[in-house]
Structures are given as C-alpha cells and as structure tokens.
Amino acid sequence: MLLDGKVCVITGAGSGLGRESALLFAREGAKVVVADVDERAGADAVSAIGAAGGEAVFVRVDVTDDGQVEAMFGAAVNRFGRLDVSFHNAGILHPGDHGPTDTSLEVWNRVLAVNVTGVFLCCRHAIPRLLDSGGGVIVNMASVSSWVGAAVPQIAYTASKGAVLALTREVAAQYARSGIRANALCPGPTRTPLLEILIGDKERRENRLEHIPLARFGEAGEIAKAALFLASDLSSYVTGASLLVDGGLSATYLTHGP
Numbered sequence: 001m002l003l004d005g006k007v008c009v010i011t012g013a014g015s016g017l018g019r020e021s022a023l024l025f026a027r028e029g030a031k032v033v034v035a036d037v038d039e040r041a042g043a044d045a046v047s048a049i050g051a052a053g054g055e056a057v058f059v060r061v062d063v064t065d066d067g068q069v070e071a072m073f074g075a076a077v078n079r080f081g082r083l084d085v086s087f088h089n090a091g092i093l094h095p096g097d098h099g100p101t102d103t104s105l106e107v108w109n110r111v112l113a114v115n116v117t118g119v120f121l122c123c124r125h126a127i128p129r130l131l132d133s134g135g136g137v138i139v140n141m142a143s144v145s146s147w148v149g150a151a152v153p154q155i156a157y158t159a160s161k162g163a164v165l166a167l168t169r170e171v172a173a174q175y176a177r178s179g180i181r182a183n184a185l186c187p188g189p190t191r192t193p194l195l196e197i198l199i200g201d202k203e204r205r206e207n208r209l210e211h212i213p214l215a216r217f218g219e220a221g222e223i224a225k226a227a228l229f230l231a232s233d234l235s236s237y238v239t240g241a242s243l244l245v246d247g248g249l250s251a252t253y254l255t256h257g258p
Contacts, residue, residue, distance in 0.1 A: 002232040004029030007080040009073065011063055011122060012090030014041030016192035017141070019048075020224040021087060026054030028228060030085070033076040035061045037090075063090045063118030073125045077132075085231045086126035087139040091115045091160075099153040108156045115160035116167070123171055127180065135179020139230045140168045142184040144246040152208075161186075165242055172240030181239040183230045188246025190218040213248035 008025050012018035014036030026032050026049040034049070034056050036042035042058040049056040057079055061072040076083055092114045096107040119140050130136035145154070146161035165184050172182040189208050209215060226245045229235050244250055 001029030006084040008085040020220040032056040083129035111156035138182040
C-alpha cells in the first residue's frame, strides 16, 4: 500500500475531491484526519472509511481561522502521534465571482480568505509537525485556472489559485533540504458539487466541454489518484511542481476547427 502507516490530514474532506481522496488514502493504508467545516459531511466520510476497514477521525475546521487550523493539526498529532502528509484541499468558488468590474470586494475577500489564506495557515501549522516527523509531504490544491484564464469570468478564484501556485513553490524551495516536499495539484473541470455552480445550464456546460480536448469532465476519483501520486513515494523526486490533470485543457486554445 502506498501510504501504509502514514498520517494524512485532508481539508475539505467531507465532499467532492477531498472525500474521494480521503477514501483512497485510507484504502492505501493511511490514517486520515477528515477536516471540514461541515460536521455532517465530515462524519459521513469518516463512517465510509471505517466501513471499508480504514481508520479516520473527523475534525471540524474553518481554514480561515488560525486558531482552528492550529488545533486541527494538534488533534491529528494527539490522535495518531505524527503527521506525514498534509493535503490542503478546502476551497470555494463563489457564485458572485465574475469579472474585475462586477465582483464585489466582499466576494473577492471571501474567496481569497478561504483559497489563499486557508492554504497559508495550513502550511504554517503543518510544517512544524512535518519537521517533527522527520519530513513529509504538502499537497496544495490549485487549479488549471492558475495556468490559464477561465472562459467564464471568475476573477477571484483564478487569482486565488495563481497565488496557491506561487506559495507552493516558495514552500518547496524553503523546506526541500529539511525533508519536506510541496507540490500543487491543478485539476481541470471535475464532476463535483463545486462544478455545478459553473455548469448550471446547458450553455455553460457546452462552453466548458468545448475547451477540453478529451471532451468530458474529470471524475473526482481521477483527481484523487493524482493527489495520491503527489502524497506518496511515487513522486519522491518531485517538489515545487504543479501537476495539471485537466483533460488537455491547458495544452491548446482550440479543440476543433481552423
């Protein structure tokens, strides 16, 4: 098993990509800390892991709250004795996030608080625990939007994911010789509740699909496997990287036609 005996914290693990990753990591032998702001979803994920023979515990956390993030990592170490992998997956896409002229400052601040400050705070408190364990792995959730502009305006989300990419490189450069690897995972449009915000009607759905060479959305399980690669020793010589899992979206600006 790729994560046998490893202790893994996954934020936003109550649903979507986080839940799929938590289930997969547990199947690969990890002890998983399911962290989420949604208590019911988090508890359900823990139950699903337990039913499959895995080991997990739920910790409620708002990743924008420094004290709660610190307590989350403290709870992980208190329960399992160490920290080996910290996957910072929690993030939001606000329905009021549009272009620079019609996105409110309130929406901008909220998206950056969760998507950037949340990742920063998780790195801030994960790193000392990883160092105590002799090293480990950080996986930060970015997006294909950190590489290309979005066809549907989402200025705060795109900016936030670009910041995550830069933050990840900085952490990787600073802590590589201390035994910590840090990489960013950059999915394309993936079938999760978050995507439903973007494809609420047929026109938006077709607009998205038109830009994906593989002509379909990704599945949460496919992204979870990419997260597993980055979290495990399969990627032992990879740090400071951004792994694009986007169906080819970032490789071309046209999928058909002249």
